[in-house]
Amino acid sequence: MILLFKKISSETIWGYLFSLPWILYFLVFLSYPLFLAFKMSFLDINMVQPEKATFVGIGNWIEGIRDPLFWKSVFNILYNQSIFIALTFAISLGLALLLKEVTKGAGVFRTIYFLPVVTSVTTAMIIFDFLAGSGGPVQKMLLTVGILNAPINWTFDKWLPMPILAVFNSWKWFAIQMIIFLGGLLSINKELYEAAKVDGAGKWTQFFKITLPLLKPQILFVMTMNVINGMQMFTEVFMIFDLKGGPYNSGLTPVLYLYEQGFNQMSMGYASTIGLLLAIIIMIMTIIQWKIINRES
Template sequence: MEASRRQGVRKQKKRSLLYSQNAAPYFFIFPFILSFLIFFAYPVATTVIMSFQEVLPGQTTFIGLDNYKELWNPTFLTAIRNSTVYTLLTLIILIPVPLVLAVFLNSKLMFAKNFFRSVTFIPALTSVVVAGMIFRLIFGGQDGALLNSILTNFGMEPKAWLNHGGTSMFVLVVLATWKWMGINILYFLAGLQNIPRELYESAEVDGATTARKFYHITLPLLKPISIYVFTISIYGGFSMFAESYMLYGSNRSPNNIGLTIVGYLYQKGIEQNNLGFGSAVGIALLVITLIITLIQLKFFGMFKKEEQG
């Protein structure tokens, strides 16, 4: 009888713990915490440790800062320059242009809105591998490549697009624009549809022009979305790898004109099986993107104090 009573008390405690309002938040956030620890915290900690080691098959040796001392070499600096230029160019294009297009697509005067929204989003559904192969065929150096054929028909000389730094970067930016334009338009459209129409109607009553409404209503209320798009675009720019790899068919490009930081990480860590040095490259990339992101958040984002009216 006593054992039965104790068992009933234990069941009641378990039931009360399961339905407890204090325990419920921890229960719901536990899957996120677990996945964060397994898939982010543990890999980052392991990478930091490996960056101070020489990791060879069946052998691990602690070498201190040697990987970081070896890191600052001309090839790595070239990768940083390429990634930085690529990121800046994509930011210049993939922030204002999608914003303007989203405003047009959200306008009451725009016809066939759903059709144009679908058309702009289709490239985002295309695999980077497929897109890279298609662009490699379009911008090939052969006379029979699509773009060179068009140039030849207009009496111009064909170009080796992927063999020169300027034209190679141009092709990478065009690929990024084609691939990610629809995603950013979708983000801005979501923000625009949350802006109350009454604000625009009140501004029209006060005689505000379209430009003034865009500057004084649209841009300020789209600030959170703009900061988000800006942040993920910085990360996407510095983490670019597959696009360059598919354009050249490998991680090798003439004079490293297509080499990125992630490409250099892949070259050292995977191709040359130097996981310790590759980890140092990964940590350097993490620090670079973290610093740039914190700077832009400081001046434009969540750390910037709003002016009190």
């Protein structure tokens, strides 16, 4: 009995010892900043003189809810994400379906498709900026085909930045989704398709009745990650826009706005509030997404 007690307690000690990195990380880099975020959102606090912080109650929150630029940035990112998610879903699922059919050389294609994933956003954006710019090959091609009449400076446009960035991000990230979908497709039991064929189901019916429902875990995972990551877009716009997101604020994302408020205007309290508002929006979107995808089954 004593021996047993001793054994359990030593396992407990080891357990906490091994968990220590997480416990410390959780306390120092998650809990405390989370508490600080709420605290700062009720303060008018300047990074340069933090001792002069004044309590402003829910002033920052009211300002945030009324701030047209903040909502413009939220609109922009939703506009961007709706295009990005649809486009990437189509490309990655389509290519996964094609890759599944390929026996020889599938590895080569997979490797090539992963090139954009491993390069940094910084370098990819430098290349893309030039490619899609007014002197770049994409616009020259569109001019010769006749889709464009004159070269455009899309970063100064009212509506173009977000769709164009969505195309960039699809190019950059589709391979991850593709490989996740491919894994899902390969794990689907082939007999299901055989049985469906015997029942006279066509390719489309098979796709909608077997493939899509069985890919649900992968789709749910990919969509959740898309929203959490995509809503926080920063480097892409920071590389090519000023901190206002261009003359029409059409390149302004919430994180760029937060950066501008926190590190350019130095109002950390307000920037904290923006971070909290954005986190609330992301959480609401994630919950809605789960509800929609789970209802469909």
